[in-house]
Amino acid sequence: MADLTLTDVTVEYSSGGYMVRPIDQLTLAVSAGQLVLLLGASGSGKTTLLSAMAGILTPTAGSIHFQDTEVTQLRGGDLTEYRRHTVGIVFQTFNLVPSLTAAENVQIPLRLAKVEAVRARARAEELLERVDLADRTGHRPGDLSGGQQQRVAIARALAHDPPLLLADEPTAHLDYIQVEGVLRLLRKAASPERVVIVATHDERLLPLADRVVELTPRRVAAGATPAPRVELAGGEELFAQGSPGDLVYVVEEGEVELVRLLSDGGEELVGRVGPGQYCGELAPTFGLRRSATARATVPTVVRGLTVSEFRGRMRSGPELSGERSKL
Numbered sequence: 001m002a003d004l005t006l007t008d009v010t011v012e013y014s015s016g017g018y019m020v021r022p023i024d025q026l027t028l029a030v031s032a033g034q035l036v037l038l039l040g041a042s043g044s045g046k047t048t049l050l051s052a053m054a055g056i057l058t059p060t061a062g063s064i065h066f067q068d069t070e071v072t073q074l075r076g077g078d079l080t081e082y083r084r085h086t087v088g089i090v091f092q093t094f095n096l097v098p099s100l101t102a103a104e105n106v107q108i109p110l111r112l113a114k115v116e117a118v119r120a121r122a123r124a125e126e127l128l129e130r131v132d133l134a135d136r137t138g139h140r141p142g143d144l145s146g147g148q149q150q151r152v153a154i155a156r157a158l159a160h161d162p163p164l165l166l167a168d169e170p171t172a173h174l175d176y177i178q179v180e181g182v183l184r185l186l187r188k189a190a191s192p193e194r195v196v197i198v199a200t201h202d203e204r205l206l207p208l209a210d211r212v213v214e215l216t217p218r219r220v221a222a223g224a225t226p227a228p229r230v231e232l233a234g235g236e237e238l239f240a241q242g243s244p245g246d247l248v249y250v251v252e253e254g255e256v257e258l259v260r261l262l263s264d265g266g267e268e269l270v271g272r273v274g275p276g277q278y279c280g281e282l283a284p285t286f287g288l289r290r291s292a293t294a295r296a297t298v299p300t301v302v303r304g305l306t307v308s309e310f311r312g313r314m315r316s317g318p319e320l321s322g323e324r325s326k327l
């Protein structure tokens with residue numbers, strides 16, 4: 001049975017009056033002992049998803065279970081308990097307290113949980129030994145390399161021996177030699193009975209993973225088959241805001257309107273695209289999600305083009321002239 005289960009998790013934010021949906025109906029099941037890589041460009045929702053798993057953020061919809069606990073239903077003291085004892089978090093920027101030694105930093109979560117001083121000290125020594133820093137326990141963060149600081153942060157995240165370890169871009173500030181030490185520790189942390197989730201935009205971490213979950217929609221490969229002619233009835237949707245974008249659409253007959261969903265539930269007209277004009281080129285070109293919904297206003301015919309076909313047609317002349325697309 002899976003230890004961590006996400007079912008149709010959706011997270012929406014209101015940003016400048018617009019609705020942003022970085023996580024859209026994500027379903028995922030992970031068993032203990034697995035290391036899962038959340039791979040995605042900046043802004044693809046990695047931190048958002050880790051925050052939801054950590055019980056720091058409540059998803060707009062969907063549920064998250066860890067073992068017997070429905071994380072998305074936890075409130076108050078139960079939530080604090082979950083965050084403190086079930087989850088360990090490693091941050092991109094280490095988040096160590098500069099005035100405290102390595103050993104004191106590792107003891108922070110233990111002292112917060114009222115573990116007595118002697119036991120907390122012994123546990124910190126043991127954890128620092130486990131991350132190969134037995135000879136650095138009295139050093140302050142400023143006297144440690146980036147890689148050593150991240151290893152202190154991993155020791156601190158493991159203080160309560162949490163069954164779920166979340167790491168957010170843990171290698172972003174490290175050189176390649178330091179990266180290796182941190183990765184080895186994260187890999188080791190996954191076995192035998194811990195779930196480890198590592199968010200990164202760095203594809204070099206791929207070999208580390210048992211599973212890879214891609215949060216950035218993939219660009220369509222050159223040579224992919226375009227959609228044939230698509231016929232839409234008036235009011236019918238061509239693509240939805242927040243969905244992965246794979247094709248550029250050229251309107252052959254009729255009209256497509258582009259609307260952006262607002263966080264108050266309303267929508268705003270962004271533009272109208274008529275015969276000979278195109279829409280939807282930004283998402284597939286840059287591997288983004290659709291920033292608006294496209295729907296036909298009247299019976300409409302469109303043709304889907306891959307990005308490379310689209311580029312070819314743009315280069316080959318004024319066939320697709322007309323107004324610049326709105327998206």
Ligand SMILES: Nc1ncnc2c1ncn2[C@@H]1O[C@H](COP(=O)(O)OP(=O)(O)O)[C@@H](O)[C@H]1O
Binds near residue numbers: 013044
């Ligand atoms: N608190 C927030 N309010 C509004 N929008 C947010 C908030 N946090 C993140 N976002 C937006 O959600 C998207 C995903 O962000 P994030 O989870 O930080 O991505 P990543 O960690 O992959 O860079 C981005 O478009 C970001 O601007």
Ligand SMILES: [Mg+2]
Binds near residue numbers: 046048
């Ligand atoms: Mg992030």
